[in-house]
Amino acid sequence: MEDQNLDESFSPVLLAIASQESGGRVPDIFQSSESLGLPPNSIGPEESIEQGVKYFKELADSVGIESASDEGLDLVLQSYNFGEGFIDYAKERGGYSQETANEFSDYMADESGWSSYGDPKYVSHVNKYMGSTATGDVEGEVIGDMALPLSKDAFMNDLMCDIGCYYDAGSDTPHPGYDWNVPRGTKAFSMVDGTVIEVSEGSPDNPQGIPLSQALTMDLGNYIRIIPDNNKGVVLSYFHLTGQDNGVMVEEGMKVEKGQVIGHSGNSGRTTGEHLHVEMLVGGDYHIDSAIKFYDEMKAKLE
């Protein structure tokens, strides 16, 4: 780092790049041999780190940033994946955006006749390793050390199924969470201060009222799983989030705050109608015995 006169604020960024590139397993930890025009993984670790840092420094200089808090870091990161050609392309279009990254990827794929080019989601993939904080507004109703998963009105009035209210069709598993009958697009709030450990997105919403037999052929749909800071044995999950914009607003590794908007309800996965399913399970066992019953307690505090 010192050899390259890079500001210290870039250290976590470089580590995040190394994690994204390699998970720490591949010897060429910055995957930087390609930037030397060599075949992938053809240089050793030390040389690789040096070359990766050098390449990063060139891109940072070219974008014109001096510290990790400068605007333009995202452009440097995406260029680390796409190559230096992305810098001018993005600058001509007002700087980095996800949309511009997608366009550049498509454009380069077309030009080169490849089926795809680079990783247009590189910025969010690297951010995942930086322990970044979710950016949703904090609007949920806080009750003690928890927040309601929905607005107070929906929480109190729209519960349609609680823990054990039915057995999942085709299995012996009693329903291990709570279902609220809320329309697609309803805000979902983090109930706790915690860390996002898993997200799934990209599933479409099902048509309203599809037959259960059809819904059961779906995957799990769009969901978020969070571990609370104050009880790491618990996993809190939100299911059936919408496949439209902002169904899932957080990424793996992000810190979330209680009451923060993390996504929007929908009708994705194994569901026949729009609703939000929320469960808190101890140890993550998908079973009613490990389900934490939070509704009655929270409701009592609200009344």
Ligand SMILES: [Zn+2]
């Ligand atoms: Zn449910």
